[in-house]
Amino acid sequence: MTMAEAVTRCGLVAIVGRPNVGKSTLLNALVGAKISIVSRKAQTTRHRIHGVLTRGAEQFVFVDTPGFQTRHGGAMNRMMNRVVTQALAGVDVVVHVVEAGKWSAGDANVLPLLPEGTRTVLAVNKVDLLKDRNALFPYVQKVVEQRGYDAVVPVSAARDRQLDVLLDEIAKGLPEGEAMFEADTLTDRPVRFIAGELIREKIFRLVGDELPYGATVVVEQWEEQPRLARIAACVIVDRDSHRPILLGAGGERMKRIATEARQDIAKLLDKPVHLEIYVKVRKGWAERDSALRDLGYE
Ligand SMILES: Nc1nc2c(ncn2[C@@H]2O[C@H](COP(=O)(O)OP(=O)(O)OP(=O)(O)O)[C@@H](O)[C@H]2O)c(=O)[nH]1
Numbered sequence: 001m002t003m004a005e006a007v008t009r010c011g012l013v014a015i016v017g018r019p020n021v022g023k024s025t026l027l028n029a030l031v032g033a034k035i036s037i038v039s040r041k042a043q044t045t046r047h048r049i050h051g052v053l054t055r056g057a058e059q060f061v062f063v064d065t066p067g068f069q070t071r072h073g074g075a076m077n078r079m080m081n082r083v084v085t086q087a088l089a090g091v092d093v094v095v096h097v098v099e100a101g102k103w104s105a106g107d108a109n110v111l112p113l114l115p116e117g118t119r120t121v122l123a124v125n126k127v128d129l130l131k132d133r134n135a136l137f138p139y140v141q142k143v144v145e146q147r148g149y150d151a152v153v154p155v156s157a158a159r160d161r162q163l164d165v166l167l168d169e170i171a172k173g174l175p176e177g178e179a180m181f182e183a184d185t186l187t188d189r190p191v192r193f194i195a196g197e198l199i200r201e202k203i204f205r206l207v208g209d210e211l212p213y214g215a216t217v218v219v220e221q222w223e224e225q226p227r228l229a230r231i232a233a234c235v236i237v238d239r240d241s242h243r244p245i246l247l248g249a250g251g252e253r254m255k256r257i258a259t260e261a262r263q264d265i266a267k268l269l270d271k272p273v274h275l276e277i278y279v280k281v282r283k284g285w286a287e288r289d290s291a292l293r294d295l296g297y298e
Contacts, residue, residue: 007179010059011092013170016113018106021097022125026157027051027062030167052180058171059179063091088113093173094120095166100127100154101139111147119173122149123166128156191268192219198264199233199277202257203246210245211237221276229269232276243279254279 015023031051051062088094094114098107114120122143130136140152151169155162196219203215221232237243247254254277262275 006057007054007059008057008176009171009174010061010177010179011174012061012063012090013093013095014063014088014091015095015097016088016110017097018104018110021099021107022157023097026095026097026123026125026155029157029160029163030060031062053167054179055167055171058167058174060167060170060174061180085113088115088118091115091118092175093170094118095123095170096120096149097123097125098143100124100130101135103139103143108146114147119150119170120147121166121169121173122152124152124154125157127154127161128159192222194268195219195222195231195261195265196233198268199235199257199261202261202264203235206253206257206260207246211242215242215246224269226271228272228274229265230274231265232278235277235279236282237279238281238283240281243281246279 015027017023028051031053053060053062096110096114122140124136124140124143127136136154140154144152150173153162153166153169155166157163196217199219200215200217203211203217207215216236217233218236219231219233221230223230235246237246246257248256258275258277261277262273265275266273
């Protein structure tokens with residue numbers, strides 16, 4: 001008998017919270033693999049990503065929703081808010097992640113999006129950063145005054161603390177049912193999509209603040225042979241001025257992005273990878289719904 005056959009409870013879990021509270025880190029810590037991308041920058045999770053964890057008879061299917069923001073307008077952000085609302089409709093458990101000791105307008109903006117009548121767990125993340133442990137209780141009290149939660153669990157996603165307790169509280173909301181995924185499934189995203197995410201991660205890491213939300217990655221060619229994968233990806237930016245930023249002096253920066261991405265994708269596929277990345281400028285693409293659809297965002 002495989003693990004998947006033994007599953008008796010299975011449900012969808014959405015992880016929500018303002019940017020930078022640690023949603024991606026938490027998902028990675030729970031699922032135990034680096035599928036969703038993690039970056040110090042806000043707004044790095046544009047796509048909805050499923051991670052699946054099977055723990056004994058329980059299967060948790062995580063829906064990682066993007067953070068949302070009000071500072072920047074544009075079709076991209078309206079779309080991201082729609083994605084949040086859509087992700088929350090029909091899930092079994094919502095985990096609202098906040099940062100211990102910190103409460104901002106961004107956190108408050110999440111509250112109206114939390115669905116009524118759905119089990120909602122408050123995960124107070126980054127407790128390892130708290131200098132005064134006694135500050136935790138009044139902080140939690142302040143938060144739960146604003147919204148009733150079914151459970152509150154202080155955690156550290158980065159230090160792997162209290163994650164079992166969090167899972168116990170989530171599990172209470174999983175409906176009875178069979179597994180939706182094989183026991184060892186980490187994500188339902190095809191490997192090609194993950195490769196694109198890895199490239200995007202390198203861009204965020206190596207280009208940093210110079211390229212604010214202006215790049216998207218489309219994997220255009222994918223040819224897998226037994227001992228080699230040939231991949232071509234296109235990075236789309238919305239301004240001419242972004243191209244030299246991405247390339248760097250003498251193309252050095254792009255070379256590094258490509259080298260690091262190639263190494264990660266080779267690990268993922270377990271074979272050598274030939275990776276070609278080129279840059280295209282498509283002016284104002286983030287402002288046009290139609291362009292977003294072309295790029296597979298809807
Ligand atoms: N000290 C500490 N840092 C953490 C913890 N969890 C996450 N972080 C850090 O917080 C930053 C943001 O984490 P992410 O997981 O990218 O946050 P996010 O909520 O997914 O961010 P968006 O994608 O912008 O919505 C990263 O630098 C993480 O390393 C934690 O438990 N302790």
